[in-house]
Amino acid sequence: MIFFITVLLAYTFFIFFSVILKVGKGNTPITSFNQFHLKFSATYVGLAIAAIFYFELEILSSLIDIILGLFLYFGIHYAIFLNFFSLAQRSISSAILILLLENSGTLAEEECMKKYANGKGFSYIKKSRIEDMLNLGWINGDDQKYSITSKGQKVIRLVRFILKFWGLRQLGK
Amino acid sequence: MHFVVSRLTGSNLFMLKGLFILAIGLIVSLFIFKNYNLIPLFIHSIFVIILWNSFLIFFINLQNSISFRILREVEMVALKSMSIDEIEKVYPDLKSFEDRLEMMKQNQFIIEAKSQIQITKKGKNFSQFIILFRKLFGIENFG
Numbered sequence: 119m120i121f122f123i124t125v126l127l128a129y130t131f132f133i134f135f136s137v138i139l140k141v142g143k144g145n146t147p148i149t150s151f152n153q154f155h156l157k158f159s160a161t162y163v164g165l166a167i168a169a170i171f172y173f174e175l176e177i178l179s180s181l182i183d184i185i186l187g188l189f190l191y192f193g194i195h196y197a198i199f200l201n202f203f204s205l206a207q208r209s210i211s212s213a214i215l216i217l218l219l220e221n222s223g224t225l226a227e228e229e230c231m232k233k234y235a236n237g238k239g240f241s242y243i244k245k246s247r248i249e250d251m252l253n254l255g256w257i258n259g260d261d262q263k264y265s266i267t268s269k270g271q272k273v274i275r276l277v278r279f280i281l282k283f284w285g286l287r288q289l290g291k
Numbered sequence: 292m293h294f295v296v297s298r299l300t301g302s303n304l305f306m307l308k309g310l311f312i313l314a315i316g317l318i319v320s321l322f323i324f325k326n327y328n329l330i331p332l333f334i335h336s337i338f339v340i341i342l343w344n345s346f347l348i349f350f351i352n353l354q355n356s357i358s359f360r361i362l363r364e365v366e367m368v369a370l371k372s373m374s375i376d377e378i379e380k381v382y383p384d385l386k387s388f389e390d391r392l393e394m395m396k397q398n399q400f401i402i403e404a405k406s407q408i409q410i411t412k413k414g415k416n417f418s419q420f421i422i423l424f425r426k427l428f429g430i431e432n433f434g
């Protein structure tokens with residue numbers, strides 16, 4: 119229980135400082151947020167070690183609890199909180215909804231596409247995703263010719279297999 | 292259970308179905324372990340929620356990712372390569388936009404009539420929450 123409270127405390131501090139420092143203000147908000155979270159994991163470890171000495175706990179048996187706590191610290195972030203952050207920063211649906219809200223709740227389809235991403239237009243999505251895939255090494259080349267790499271082929275075959283096995287369909291299919 | 296539900300009902304309302312299964316799982320386990328100490332049970336439930344949420348997000352990303360959609364189009368052609376114009380032909384921005392609108396309609400965030408998109412009350416509440424979130428964390432670059 120002590121380590122559970124320590125995790126919650128460390129994560130609350132992390133959120134508090136993320137808000138104070140406006141960690142999402144750069145060009146790569148998600149990366150900055152994750153990097154800050156990783157650095158902050160030291161706070162959890164520090165608090166956990168302090169708890170061992172303060173409550174005079176047995177070091178060896180506390181190690182497993184600290185590791186479980188670390189899993190929880192990363193779990194809360196990657197499985198729960200980061201999804202809200204991604205919704206705010208990267209979600210296409212959220213961006214469209216905010217655009218609608220900023221335009222008295224109604225927009226023509228064409229206008230909505232034009233105004234997307236601070237006026238960059240909806241084509242920005244494709245460009246940004248292609249850039250992501252280039253960085254991940256799934257494709258290579260330039261606008262004249264993008265080729266799928268062997269890594270990219272493995273990824274998409276795996277995706278297709280999982281979706282088919284689970285009876286799910288891909289976007290737009 | 293999730294596998295059976297997915298196989299039978301497909302992708303529609305994926306998150307809602309996933310959360311419903313989680314709720315059933317948690318209620319059943321609380322019932323089974325009702326005589327145990329509540330604190331470890333609560334901590335274990337948090338672990339289950341985290342793992343289950345990761346599982347759902349993993350599938351949501353596989354289904355909704357535009358990157359995977361583009362990657363699949365490139366993988367399907369014989370030469371395994373495409374120019375940006377060819378990608379635009381097989382997966383136009385308009386189609387990508389309409390796919391997204393369709394999903395938002397299904398989730399009752401918007402209604403659409405005569406090429407006009409209108410936000411619903413649910414959509415308004417959701418977007419206000421996102422705006423607040425953006426302001427709190429200083430997110431200026433999005434999309």
